[in-house]
Amino acid sequence: MSLLTPNPGLIFWMLVVFLLVVFILSKYAWKPILKGLKDRENEIQGALDLAEKTRAEMAQLKSDNEKLIAEANAIRDQILRDAKDASDRTIAESKDKAAVEAQKIIESARETIRNEQAVAVSKIRKEVATLSLEIAEKVLHRELEDKGAQEKLIADLASSARLN
Amino acid sequence: MYTHLRRFFTIALIAATCVFNLPARADEPTQHDAGKVAQAVNEEEHKIEHKLEEHEAKFNIGEMIMHHIADSHEWEFSHGVSLPLPVILYSEDRGIEAFLSSNFHNEHHEYKGYHLVHGESEQIVPVDEARKIYDFSITKNVASMLISAVILILVFTGVASFYKNSKGKAPKGFASAMEVIILFIRDEVVKPNVGPKYEKYLPYLLTLFFFILINNVMGLLPGSANLTGNIAVTLTLAVLTFIVVHLNANGNYYKHLLAPTGVPAPLLIIMIPVEIVGVFMKPFSLMVRLFANITAGHIILLSLFGLIFIFQSFVIAPVISLFALFLNFIEIMVAFIQAFIFTLLSSMYIGSAIEEHSHADHGH
Numbered sequence: 014m015s016l017l018t019p020n021p022g023l024i025f026w027m028l029v030v031f032l033l034v035v036f037i038l039s040k041y042a043w044k045p046i047l048k049g050l051k052d053r054e055n056e057i058q059g060a061l062d063l064a065e066k067t068r069a070e071m072a073q074l075k076s077d078n079e080k081l082i083a084e085a086n087a088i089r090d091q092i093l094r095d096a097k098d099a100s101d102r103t104i105a106e107s108k109d110k111a112a113v114e115a116q117k118i119i120e121s122a123r124e125t126i127r128n129e130q131a132v133a134v135s136k137i138r139k140e141v142a143t144l145s146l147e148i149a150e151k152v153l154h155r156e157l158e159d160k161g162a163q164e165k166l167i168a169d170l171a172s173s174a175r176l177n
Numbered sequence: 178m179y180t181h182l183r184r185f186f187t188i189a190l191i192a193a194t195c196v197f198n199l200p201a202r203a204d205e206p207t208q209h210d211a212g213k214v215a216q217a218v219n220e221e222e223h224k225i226e227h228k229l230e231e232h233e234a235k236f237n238i239g240e241m242i243m244h245h246i247a248d249s250h251e252w253e254f255s256h257g258v259s260l261p262l263p264v265i266l267y268s269e270d271r272g273i274e275a276f277l278s279s280n281f282h283n284e285h286h287e288y289k290g291y292h293l294v295h296g297e298s299e300q301i302v303p304v305d306e307a308r309k310i311y312d313f314s315i316t317k318n319v320a321s322m323l324i325s326a327v328i329l330i331l332v333f334t335g336v337a338s339f340y341k342n343s344k345g346k347a348p349k350g351f352a353s354a355m356e357v358i359i360l361f362i363r364d365e366v367v368k369p370n371v372g373p374k375y376e377k378y379l380p381y382l383l384t385l386f387f388f389i390l391i392n393n394v395m396g397l398l399p400g401s402a403n404l405t406g407n408i409a410v411t412l413t414l415a416v417l418t419f420i421v422v423h424l425n426a427n428g429n430y431y432k433h434l435l436a437p438t439g440v441p442a443p444l445l446i447i448m449i450p451v452e453i454v455g456v457f458m459k460p461f462s463l464m465v466r467l468f469a470n471i472t473a474g475h476i477i478l479l480s481l482f483g484l485i486f487i488f489q490s491f492v493i494a495p496v497i498s499l500f501a502l503f504l505n506f507i508e509i510m511v512a513f514i515q516a517f518i519f520t521l522l523s524s525m526y527i528g529s530a531i532e533e534h535s536h537a538d539h540g541h
Contacts, residue, residue, distance in 0.1 A: 015247065015296065015298040016246070016247070016298075017244075017408055018408070019408050019409035019412050020248060020407075020409050021311045021409075022310065022313045022314060022319075023248065023318055023319060023409035023410065025313055026313070026319040027409060027410050027413040028413055028417075028463065030304070030319075030326050031388060031414070032325075033326070034326045034329055034330065034388060036380055037330050037379065038329065038330065038348065038383070038384050039218045039380035039381075039384070041330075041333075041334050041337060042336065042339075043333070043380040043383055043384070044334035044337075045337040045338075045340050046336060046337050046340055046356075046359060047359075047363070047376075047380075048361075049341070049344065050340075050356065050359070052344070076301060081455070086431065099319050102299075109255075151187065157494060159380070167345055
């Protein structure tokens with residue numbers, strides 16, 4: 014059973030040596046090692062954080078850009094639509110105006126034509142009357158020149174007339 | 178068992194002596210010389226056989242194993258080749274005495290009134306039995322521990338210098354190999370078990386892990402000391418953990434110990450002793466676990482090697498060697514696992530003692 018009996022001398026040396034090792038290693042080994050490890054971890058963490066932040070910023074920028082583009086597109090579409098509307102409106106207005114104008118012109122032309130017609134008709138009437146008079150004058154003149162015929166006619170007329 | 182081995186060595190030795198002596202004696206009359214040598218050889222053989230018979234009577238495998246796992250006042254590398262270590266004794270009447278253990282190498286194993294007793298384990302006892310002595314010798318275990326301490330300090334101050342000198346660089350070489358283990362202990366063992374205030378205990382726990390690990394591994398080397406398989410060592414480690422736990426334990430821990438919440442009053446009569454026994458069982462289990470695992474491993478390996486000497490067969494020896502090789506790999510694993518478990522349990526004990534809220538179940 015000597016295996017299970019601790020030897021006081023060994024316990025003493027164990028205590029001394031182990032505590033010395035703990036002390037020396039804590040001061041000259043673990044402290045710088047653990048500090049080095051921690052610093053490095055912090056550095057890596059910092060770098061990762063920075064990368065993450067940069068990525069988020071990039072994403073933000075990208076979405077901003079997309080938003081700007083979308084806005085620009087929307088504005089462009091709006092402008093185009095407005096322009097088209099405006100042009101359509103202008104065309105329609107012009108058409109209306111042109112139609113009205115044309116109507117007016119047609120009206121006035123008709124009026125003129127009517128007036129011209131009336132003038133022409135009255136002139137023709139006058140011409141016809143004058144011509145008729147002249148013709149009648151010429152006919153009469155010629156008929157009256159022959160006195161025998163006249164008297165015969167009167168005689169015919171007087172013979173045919175029944176005196177009742 | 179021993180006989181054959183020793184005979185082999187003896188013959189080899191004698192043959193070697195003859196061979197090396199031949200040129201020197203070449204000019205001497207050869208016939209006369211041959212007769213002399215033959216006589217000398219015979220005499221030597223007789224002597225050795227006599228000794229071997231003595232040994233044969235004494236040899237048993239249990240003794241061999243105990244001799245190998247026990248502490249010693251000299252460092253025996255192989256049979257007969259040993260390094261004497263300093264013996265330091267303190268007694269009230271003589272004060273501190275120091276001398277080399279090789280002084281005991283005489284017929285009575287006696288020096289300056291002290292007797293070196295080879296029993297199950299070595300012990301120095303005063304010849305005058307009325308005297309009381311305290312043995313603070315640098316035994317094989319202490320020497321091994323000092324070597325491991327030096328290695329630990331050199332290795333980790335070396336690793337630390339890497340972090341100081343090449344700040345902000347990628348780890349490489351030995352430092353990165355150690356870093357993996359340090360990070361494992363920090364992130365997988367200490368951090369989750371101790372809790373947010375883990376940094377305070379990290380140096381102790383890291384030292385604990387590496388100290389146990391290096392001594393476990395060193396214990397596997399042939400001719401080395403069985404340090405972590407020595408109960409004095411595991412006792413000291415367990416007691417240190419116990420002290421660390423109870424110096425840092427907060428009020429909740431002690432309150433939970435003496436007045437567990439939610440337990441009916443009559444049960445307290447049972448619960449309080451159980452809790453208090455539990456407090457002492459924890460370091461006790463730490464102590465026994467490490468000691469038993471390492472010692473058992475050594476006993477198994479030594480038994481296997483002992484089998485070679487018992488069977489004395491050229492067929493058995495390679496088989497056993499292969500099996501011993503396999504077990505050696507397992508022992509390397511055990512060396513890591515036991516260091517890990519000791520550290521893990523220490524962290525858990527510390528963690529449960531410094532936990533902030535008392536309503537949590539302390540893992541029992």
